[in-house]
Structure formats: C-alpha cells, structure tokens
Amino acid sequence: MxxxxxxxxxxxxxxxxATAIIERSQLNGALLAIDEINQGGGVNGRRLEPxxxxxxxxxxxxxxxAEQLLSEDGVTVIFGCYMSSARKEVLPVxxxxxxxxxxxxxxxxxxxxxxxxxxxxxxNQNSVPLASYLMELYGNRFYFVGSDYxxxxxSNRVMRNIVRQGRGTVVGERYVSLDGTPExxxxxxxxxxxxxxDVIFSTVVGTGTVHFYQAYLRHGGDAAKxxxxxxxxxxxxxxxxxxxxxxxxxxxxxxxxxxxxxxxRRFLDGYRRMFGSITTVTSCCEAxxxxxxxxxxxxxxxxxxxxxxxxxxxxSAEYDxxxxxxxxxxxxxxxxxxxxxxxxxxxxxFVIQREMPRPVKPDPYLAYPALxxxxxxxxxxxxxxxxxxxRLEHVVHVNQQHH
Amino acid sequence: MSTNNIIRxxxxxxxxxxxPRDNQAEELLRQISRIGCRGAAIxxxxxxxxxxxxxxxxxxxxxxxKDIRRLFDVDRSHxxxxxxxxxxxxxxxxxxxxxxxxxxxxxxxxxxxxxxSSMVIxxxxxxxxxxxxxxxxxxxxxxxxxxxxxxxxxxxxxLHGLSEEEAYGTIRSQxxxxxxxxxxxxxxxxxxxxxxxxxxxxxxxxxLKLTVTGD
Numbered sequence: 001m002x003x004x005x006x007x008x009x010x011x012x013x014x015x016x017x018a019t020a021i022i023e024r025s026q027l028n029g030a031l032l033a034i035d036e037i038n039q040g041g042g043v044n045g046r047r048l049e050p051x052x053x054x055x056x057x058x059x060x061x062x063x064x065x066a067e068q069l070l071s072e073d074g075v076t077v078i079f080g081c082y083m084s085s086a087r088k089e090v091l092p093v094x095x096x097x098x099x100x101x102x103x104x105x106x107x108x109x110x111x112x113x114x115x116x117x118x119x120x121x122x123x124n125q126n127s128v129p130l131a132s133y134l135m136e137l138y139g140n141r142f143y144f145v146g147s148d149y150x151x152x153x154x155s156n157r158v159m160r161n162i163v164r165q166g167r168g169t170v171v172g173e174r175y176v177s178l179d180g181t182p183e184x185x186x187x188x189x190x191x192x193x194x195x196x197x198d199v200i201f202s203t204v205v206g207t208g209t210v211h212f213y214q215a216y217l218r219h220g221g222d223a224a225k226x227x228x229x230x231x232x233x234x235x236x237x238x239x240x241x242x243x244x245x246x247x248x249x250x251x252x253x254x255x256x257x258x259x260x261x262x263x264x265r266r267f268l269d270g271y272r273r274m275f276g277s278i279t280t281v282t283s284c285c286e287a288x289x290x291x292x293x294x295x296x297x298x299x300x301x302x303x304x305x306x307x308x309x310x311x312x313x314x315x316s317a318e319y320d321x322x323x324x325x326x327x328x329x330x331x332x333x334x335x336x337x338x339x340x341x342x343x344x345x346x347x348x349x350f351v352i353q354r355e356m357p358r359p360v361k362p363d364p365y366l367a368y369p370a371l372x373x374x375x376x377x378x379x380x381x382x383x384x385x386x387x388x389x390x391r392l393e394h395v396v397h398v399n400q401q402h403h
Numbered sequence: 404m405s406t407n408n409i410i411r412x413x414x415x416x417x418x419x420x421x422x423p424r425d426n427q428a429e430e431l432l433r434q435i436s437r438i439g440c441r442g443a444a445i446x447x448x449x450x451x452x453x454x455x456x457x458x459x460x461x462x463x464x465x466x467x468x469k470d471i472r473r474l475f476d477v478d479r480s481h482x483x484x485x486x487x488x489x490x491x492x493x494x495x496x497x498x499x500x501x502x503x504x505x506x507x508x509x510x511x512x513x514x515x516x517x518x519x520s521s522m523v524i525x526x527x528x529x530x531x532x533x534x535x536x537x538x539x540x541x542x543x544x545x546x547x548x549x550x551x552x553x554x555x556x557x558x559x560x561x562l563h564g565l566s567e568e569e570a571y572g573t574i575r576s577q578x579x580x581x582x583x584x585x586x587x588x589x590x591x592x593x594x595x596x597x598x599x600x601x602x603x604x605x606x607x608x609x610x611l612k613l614t615v616t617g618d
Contacts, residue, residue, distance in 0.1 A: 095514075110519070111516070112434065112437055112515045112516070113515065113516065114515070331433070331436065331437060332437045363439070364437070365437055365438045365439050365519070366439065367410050367411065367413060367414070368411055
C-alpha cells in the first residue's frame with residue numbers, strides 16, 4: 001500500500017503560563033489518543049499528525065494560532081482551550097473557516113456553535129450535584145473564591161441561585177487575578193476566617209489553585225470542618241500542591257483517576273507507558289482523550305474530514321470513555337457525561353463519594369437550575385451504606401433520558 | 404416586571420416562528436429549543452395569531468404582506484413580543500421593521516449566538532412599552548378627569564357664586580351620593596351647561612359676570 005499523507009490535526013493547549021499545569025495534562029490526553037490511533041493503523045490508513053502550538057495562556061494568542069493552524073498548516077480540526085476567554089477567541093475563527101473545534105473543558109454554558117463539540121461538563125452536570133452534596137453534609141453558608149474572569153463569575157451566579165434555593169447564604173465573594181501570588185490569598189483567607197462559612201466554593205483555576213489550597217493549610221484551615229469545594233481542582237493540581245494541602249477537599253467532575261473500569265485501566269496504562277507516570281491525569285485530560293477517539297471513529301465511518309459530513313457523523317458519536325459511556329447530544333453539541341463527587345484522601349488521591357448511575361443530559365442554557373431536581377441526585381457508589389440508595393436509583397432511572 | 408425575571412422566566416416562553424419553512428427557520432427553531440423554550444413554526448400566516456405566542460419571530464422583507472400586517476395590527480396590550488428576521492438591511496426592509504414595530508431583530512443567515520440576547524432585549528422592550536402604555540393611559544384619564552372637574556368647578560363658581568372649595572365640595576358630594584366618579588358629575592355639569600346655553604367658559608369675563616348677576 002502506498003504511503004498516504006498524514007491527517008493533520010491542530011492541538012492548541014498552553015505549555016507555559018497560568019493554566020499550563022492543566023493544559024499540559026490536556027495536551028498529553030490528546031497525544032495519548034493520537035498515539036493509540038496510530039498504533040492501531042491510523043484512520044483509514046492515514047496517520048494522525050498533531051500540529052502543536054503553545055499560546056502561553058494568553059487568550060488572544062489562541063485565536064491567532066487557530067487562524068494559523070487553519071490557514072497555513074492545512075488543518076480542519078482543532079482540539080484545544082481551557083479558559084472560556086480562550087475559547088471565545090477561537091470560536092469566530094473556526095466558524096468563519098467552517099472548521100471543527102473540540103473543546104474538552106467544563107465551562108459556564110450558554111453557548112452553541114455548529115463548529116464546536118463540547119466535551120466538558122455544563123453547570124447542570126456538575127454544579128447542581130455538588131451544591132446539593134455540600135448542603136447535605138456541611139451546611140449552607142457558602143464563601144466564593146474565584147479567579148477573575150468569565151467562568152468563575154458565571155459559575156458563582158449559578159451556584160448562588162442553587163444555594164438560595166437551599167435557603168443558604170453566600171457570606172463572602174472574592175476574586176483573585178489569574179496570576180495571583182500566594183500573598184493575594186492571605187487576604188482572602190483572613191476574610192474567610194472572619195465570615196466563618198460552612199464551605200468554600202472555589203473557582204480559582206491554574207497556578208492560583210495551588211497557592212490557595214496551600215495558603216488555606218498554612219493559615220490553619222481544617223478541610224474536615226470547612227472544605228474547599230471545586231469543579232476544576234484536579235489530580236495534576238493536587239500533585240502540585242502536595243497531599244497535605246489537598247486532603248479532605250472536594251471536587252465534582254465526570255472523571256477521576258480512581259474509577260474502576262477496564263476502559264480507565266487501559267487509559268491509565270497507556271498514559272503511564274507514554275509519560276512515565278499518571279500523576280497528571282485529570283478529567284480535562286480524559287475529555288480530550290475521548291474526543292480525539294470520537295473524532296477518529298467518525299472519520300473512519302464517513303471516510304472524510306469534510307466539516308459538514310463530520311458534524312453529521314459526530315451527532316451520533318459515542319465512546320466507551322474512561323469515565324464510562326459518553327455520547328454527543330445532537331440537540332446542543334454538548335456531551336452526555338457522568339457526574340461524580342470525590343474527596344481527596346491523605347495520600348492525595350480522589351476517593352469517589354457519590355455518582356450518577358447514568359450519564360446526565362447536558363443543558364447548557366439552564367439559567368436557573370433546580371436544587372431539588374431528582375434527576376440530578378447522586379448515589380453513594382456503595383448502595384449498602386446509603387439507606388435511600390435503592391429508592392433514589394429507581395427515581396434516577398425514571399428521570400434519565402434513555403439513549 | 405423586574406429585568407431579573409425576564410431571564411428567570413425565559414424558559415416559560417412560548418415562541419412562534421412566522422417564516423417560510425427553510426433552513427433558517429429550522430435553525431432558529433433548534434436554537435429556541437436549545438434555549439429551552441417551546442417553539443412552533445407557522446407558515447403560511449394564519450388568520451390571527453394563536454393566543455399562546457409570547458414571542459413571535461417574523462420574517463421582514465422589502466414588502467410586508469397584508470396578511471402579516473393584519474396579524475400585528477392589534478392593541479399593544481394584546482401584542483406579543485415581536486422579533487424581526489431580516490436578510491437585508493436596505494431602507495425598504497428597515498422601514499418594514501419600523502412599520503411592524505418590532506422589539507428586536509435577528510439576521511439571517513442565522514447564527515445561533517445572539518438569538519438569546521435578542522429575545523431578552525425584545526422582552527424588555529415590549530414589556531417597557533406595555534408598562535409605558537398603561538401609565539400613559541392612566542395619566543391621560545387622570546388628566547381628563549382633572550380638566551373636567553376644574554371646568555365644572557368654574558361653571559359652578561360663576562353660575563352660583565360659589566368659592567372654589569364649595570364648588571369642589573358640591574361635585575364631590577354629588578359623586579358620593581350618586582355613587583359615581585367626580586369626573587362623571589363634572590361631565591354632567593359641563594353637558595347641562597352646554598344645553599342651557601349659559602356656557603361660562605366660552606364667554607368673555609365681562610359678559611359672564613352680567614349673566615350670572617342677571618340670574
């Protein structure tokens with residue numbers, strides 16, 4: 001067989017700057033999937049070839065580099081972006097050039113583009129379950145700490161509405177710049193001590209996460225009494241901050257490294273082989289990993305990378321991801337994802353506390369999520385220790401959309 | 404209605420798309436359903452708008468058919484929120500937007516991004532218009548009534564030599580006795596004055612004085 005030209009795909013994650021920890025993890029997820037696909041003979045005989053650019057965590061650079069990938073590197077598909085502000089730069093570029101853009105990151109919702117497939121959680125898939133869990137276990141006085149950009153502010157708006165429905169209050173709200181220093185968090189923690197919340201909801205992202213958790217520990221914060229709960233704090237950041245600073249804190253996400261499934265074991269084995277260790281595997285890494293596979297499967301089915309045909313093929317795309325089976329919702333281009341809540345143990349590993357038995361339908365335009373939505377109640381993974389387990393499971397099944 | 408409620412109640416809106424069935428209408432309906440509203444397409448234009456339309460997207464072209472014009476030619480209190488869908492921005496189409504008194508505009512080829520903002524702004528504009536219309540109506544009625552009462556007061560003062568307070572008191576006690584409004588009593592006084600031909604208001608002050616003393 002004659003050597004066919006490689007199929008080039010754009011990979012746009014920052015390896016430097018404020019969000020480099022998490023975006024390097026996403027880059028690795030893409031590279032692992034691409035390697036697996038190539039090991040298996042490529043896509044219809046063509047090798048996948050990543051064209052990797054580093055936007056340095058500067059939003060405007062993402063738009064410029066997307067333009068470069070599409071106009072100069074002959075790419076029609078891009079995997080990339082962590083921050084919403086970066087995605088907003090890429091969006092008009094891929095729409096103008098009718099390229100396909102895979103966005104493997106949780107975000108605040110309220111977006112749809114025919115040129116984007118969203119692989120991360122929308123607020124209904126993570127905020128609602130997290131709020132309900134926190135109010136049940138810790139109390140309803142919340143303190144919000146976030147990085148100063150669109151995602152934290154919108155996430156906090158959603159969370160505030162849910163907290164109010166639970167008759168809770170937001171006793172404080174602070175934003176720290178994306179390149180915040182450890183000292184910036186000292187002031188925040190002083191205020192937290194004054195306000196005495198039951199729980200801290202953090203939408204701090206990037207290196208600030210490490211500074212924040214470490215500062216909390218340094219100032220005597222007790223995670224067992226008042227934990228920091230987050231939608232973004234992940235394995236890579238726990239690794240960076242150390243298990244002592246992370247222990248007892250809580251994260252809601254579709255994927256955790258500790259999921260016991262064959263698909264996850266294969267994923268972790270592959271990651272370890274390729275990168276030496278699995279310490280930087282995160283839910284955003286898993287998202288890009290399954291999105292690359294979804295893309296390759298779709299191209300195999302249609303034998304083309306034509307954007308319009310690819311879009312149509314992706315509407316029925318599903319994949320046995322490390323988190324479990326996931327599929328694209330053709331109504332809104334977001335993904336049916338699993339919903340899990342985990343707490344960090346003494347060794348710095350996430351231990352799953354609650355999970356949905358089935359993937360949750362994405363609802364990116366949900367302005368006012370309902371706290372008492374039965375379809376979003378989570379189950380204890382071990383039903384024997386949950387007196388309501390069987391009853392809830394029944395309700396959850398009834399309310400779930402069947403695929 | 405507070406602006407916060409506009410966002411909160413978005414998903415309760417029933418949305419009609421009055422547009423030929425094509426890709427643009429389909430894409431618009433899909434975005435409406437993504438947003439979480441109930442949407443329905445209607446084409447050709449019906450005899451009258453169904454009652455269940457809170458928001459109507461309507462195609463606006465260089466000429467607006469009588470059928471379409473008639474649908475929106477209703478009292479504003481019965482008018483849904485109207486969003487024009489335009490493919491051109493020439494003066495004929497712009498005039499059409501003004502004639503139909505749309506509350507917001509979306510453009511085709513349709514981009515899903517922007518539909519939600521247009522809906523929110525259109526709701527605010529149409530609600531503000533309705534509130535303003537109601538307030539204006541109320542003020543106009545109030546003004547008419549104040550005007551009538553002062554006219555009737557003037558007639559009573561001139562005809563019967565009453566003071567302003569006495570004239571006012573007479574109108575008020577009549578209204579209470581007859582269980583009606585002061586404006587109604589004032590109107591009756593003005594009417595009677597017109598019929599009896601002793602119109603105080605239309606006469607010159609000197610002449611008026613003579614008439615009054617002549618009685």
